[in-house]
Amino acid sequence: xxxxDNPGALAPKLxxxxxxxxxxxxxxxxxxxxxxxxxxxxxxxxSLLQKAYLRAAALPHVTDIMIVTNRDTYFLVxxxxxxxxxxxxxxxxxxxxxxxxxxxxxxxxxxxxREHYGDEAVLLVMPADQLVEDVASFSIAVETAARAAQENGxxxxxxxxxxxxxGFGYIEIDERPESAVAVAxxxxxxxxxxxxxxxxxxxxxxxxxNAGMFCFTPGTMLAELDxxxxxxxxxxxxxVDAASVSESNDSxxxxxxxxxxxxxxxxxxxxxxxxxxxxxxxxACSIGWSDIGSWKAISELSQPDANGNRVExxxxxxxxxxxxxxxxxxxxGALGLRDLIxxxxxxxxxxxxRNRTEDVKAIVSQLKRAKHESCALHRTVHRPWGTYTVLxxxxxxxxxxxxxxxxxxxxxxxxxxxxxxxxxxxGCADVVSGEKTVQLQPNESTYIPAGHKHRxxxxxxxxxxxxxxxxxxxxxxxxxxxxxxLYGRLKAPAASA
Numbered sequence: 001x002x003x004x005d006n007p008g009a010l011a012p013k014l015x016x017x018x019x020x021x022x023x024x025x026x027x028x029x030x031x032x033x034x035x036x037x038x039x040x041x042x043x044x045x046x047s048l049l050q051k052a053y054l055r056a057a058a059l060p061h062v063t064d065i066m067i068v069t070n071r072d073t074y075f076l077v078x079x080x081x082x083x084x085x086x087x088x089x090x091x092x093x094x095x096x097x098x099x100x101x102x103x104x105x106x107x108x109x110x111x112x113x114r115e116h117y118g119d120e121a122v123l124l125v126m127p128a129d130q131l132v133e134d135v136a137s138f139s140i141a142v143e144t145a146a147r148a149a150q151e152n153g154x155x156x157x158x159x160x161x162x163x164x165x166x167g168f169g170y171i172e173i174d175e176r177p178e179s180a181v182a183v184a185x186x187x188x189x190x191x192x193x194x195x196x197x198x199x200x201x202x203x204x205x206x207x208x209x210n211a212g213m214f215c216f217t218p219g220t221m222l223a224e225l226d227x228x229x230x231x232x233x234x235x236x237x238x239x240v241d242a243a244s245v246s247e248s249n250d251s252x253x254x255x256x257x258x259x260x261x262x263x264x265x266x267x268x269x270x271x272x273x274x275x276x277x278x279x280x281x282x283x284a285c286s287i288g289w290s291d292i293g294s295w296k297a298i299s300e301l302s303q304p305d306a307n308g309n310r311v312e313x314x315x316x317x318x319x320x321x322x323x324x325x326x327x328x329x330x331x332x333g334a335l336g337l338r339d340l341i342x343x344x345x346x347x348x349x350x351x352x353x354r355n356r357t358e359d360v361k362a363i364v365s366q367l368k369r370a371k372h373e374s375c376a377l378h379r380t381v382h383r384p385w386g387t388y389t390v391l392x393x394x395x396x397x398x399x400x401x402x403x404x405x406x407x408x409x410x411x412x413x414x415x416x417x418x419x420x421x422x423x424x425x426x427g428c429a430d431v432v433s434g435e436k437t438v439q440l441q442p443n444e445s446t447y448i449p450a451g452h453k454h455r456x457x458x459x460x461x462x463x464x465x466x467x468x469x470x471x472x473x474x475x476x477x478x479x480x481x482x483x484x485x486l487y488g489r490l491k492a493p494a495a496s497a
Contacts, residue, residue, distance in 0.1 A: 012217075013064075013121040014146055016056035017109050020049055020069040020077055020128035021099060025361040026294050029348035030326075033376040037292070038128035039076050043302055043312055048292060049077065049128045050084045056126060057086040059139055066092040066113060067128075068105045071255065075384035075487065091251045092116065097258035103272035104264040106214075107225055107236045112254050114218035122146045123221070125214040131301070133288030141181050141285035145215040148183045153279035154224065155215040156186065158208025160286045164198035167293060167358055169210040169270070176205035177284040186280045189270065208284055212291070214269075215283075224279060229272040235264040255488075294357040295341045295350075299324030313344075322354065347379040384487040385410055386463070398475045404429070404464040409457040411485035418472030418479060420448045422456065427464035430457045440466075453483060 024037025031037040038049040046054075056065050069077045074095055081091060094109050106125060113123055124142060132138045145155040158171045170190040177184065189210065193201060201207035225233040242257035274280055290297055302310045309320055313327030320337045327344040334342065339354040352360060367375040380389040385408035391399040404410070404427075412432070422431065423445040431438050432455045433448050439459075440446060448454045450472060458464035482490050 012146070012150060013117055014059060014062055014124060014142070015064050015066060015113055015117050015121050016059065016062060016124045016126055017066045017068065017106070017113065018049070018052050018056060018126050018128050019102060019105055019109075020052075020067055020073070021096070021105065022129060024129065025364040026358060027292075027298070028360055028364045029343060029345045029350055029374065032374070032378060034072070035076070035378055035382060036073070036129075039073075039080065042298075046084070047080050048131065049080050051131065052126055052128045053081050054084055054086065055132055055135060055138065056124070057089045058135060059124075059142055063088060064090050064092065064117065066094060066109055068094040068096065068109050070099060071095040071097050074253075076382055089250075093251065093253040095253065095255040096261065097256060098262050099266070100261065100264045101266045102269040103225075103229060103232050103267045104236065104261070106221070106269050107229075107232055108240055108256055108261075110216075110218050110221045110225075111236060111240045114222070116252075117218075119219045120217065122149050122215055122217055127212050127291075129292060130211070130213075131288075131290045131292050133290075134286070137181070137285060138287040141283055141287055142215070144181050144183060144285075145283045148281060148283065149215040149217060149220070152183070152281045153216065153220050154274070154277065154281070155183065156274065156280060156282045157211040157213040157215075158282040158284045159211050159289045160284060161202055161207065161209050164195060164202045165209065166192055166195055166198050168192060168291070170201055170207040171210050171282050172207050173282060173284070174206065182284045183281050184284065186282050189275045208282060209289070210270075211289055214274075220279070221273075224273050224277050228276040229265075229267070232265055232267070232272060235260070239264065295324065295343060295352065295360065296354060296357045298326075299341065299354075324354070345378065348374045384408070384489075388468075391467075393475070396471060396473065396475075398470040400468040400470070402466050402468050404456065404458040404466075406458055406461050406463065409486055410455055411480075411487075411489065412453060412455040412483045414453050414481045414483070415450055415472075415479050416481070417450060417474035418470045419450045420454075421469040421471075422446050422448070423467045423469075425465050425467060427458060427462045428460050429464050429466065430459050431455070455484075 020038050022036055023033050024031030027037050030040055039047050041047050056062060067077055074093065094112055096105060110123060113121060148155045156171060169192055172187040172190055173184040174187055239256045239260035242260055244255040246253045292298060299310045304310050307320065308322035309317065310324045314331045315325050316331060316333045318335050320334045323337055323340045325332055325334060325342045329346060330344060332344055341352045341354050341357055343350040364375050380387050386403045386405045389401040391401055424440040424442055426442060429440045431440060431446050433446060434452045438446055
């Protein structure tokens, strides 16, 4: 890996590291395992990940950003970043083969960053699923934290609380901050408090919300890991050393070794290092921060109407007040409702008490126990080559709408238990089926028997849209054998196309 040239930057070099993981169970049914919270689109059309990327790229002198994500969501990350790409900013992707919490993610990213940017760089760890609305104040807080990180070890970001919040962890300091952006030693980290204690924290002024953002140099963090979490420090080494690395003009990708990484302990960076270290300070700041941790938090991002309602989508309301209603493709009618959250998607509907949205994860847990696919997949599923949407299914048949990006290709594959009929309705498709190759135009079709190797490629400059009809005794997405794949999924768990 090569060091990036940046002659105009001030020393030290600042490198934001965006941690893009998690499942966001409290934001079901929009956030799901295969399409988690960072990829949710807000009312302005941007995802939380895109906002984090743009926020990092806007910091002074930043020319390099790293993003740590799961291998399975790599293509979603790349698509989101490409949509809002900032010229002159290189992205380094670190791919985790399995989820191992934030300590492993930060340890791996820190080792890679030290190799790529040097030991004197200052790393800024940012979760991808948070919102910061005061970007100017954020930039000042980062500059303050970066300077302190050079002198005082690890610097965490503490948010000046605006209410008695029981859903956040807190950072205790010795006395109330004297300015809007101030650095102070951390006295202790405090778990999520009960309501009465949260009120005391708010009144006392010595407790800040823990934003889960950190500044440090690679040498500092790796030294702290060696002292407080030596197991993780040792286990990360082979995963990084045996990683698969690729580079292009404006990005690099490091795929951590799966066999080594799965042995790393799963623990948060807070438990592994922050709560144990004596080398941690906090920058107290007010930056318009929200962790977007519940539907109540989402609802508060938009302005209410005269009745206190916040609405996204097409609705018809009568005698409704203080509700958040979000829909996609259907009209939602509501009558005589108070203090509810209603979130409608094509295959799942959430109706919740506005003040109990933290408990949505209990619904997801119940669906998981029942092995219901709505906790993992949407009706429209994203793949590296495009999307598919299940239109209809029944005993021994399933219909899908498949959209293939220009130049993209499904894997060369075979199904044991089903045949498929493809009908192109837009664009064109090159199809390999068995020993023959055909090109399909709109309103043309082909039949693929079970057991035949086949592949579809979109050779055009427009999206290719087709209708797929599956017939067979078993139609599960795991009935697939891959022989070739452009997206490195031959070793990955079975998934559709």
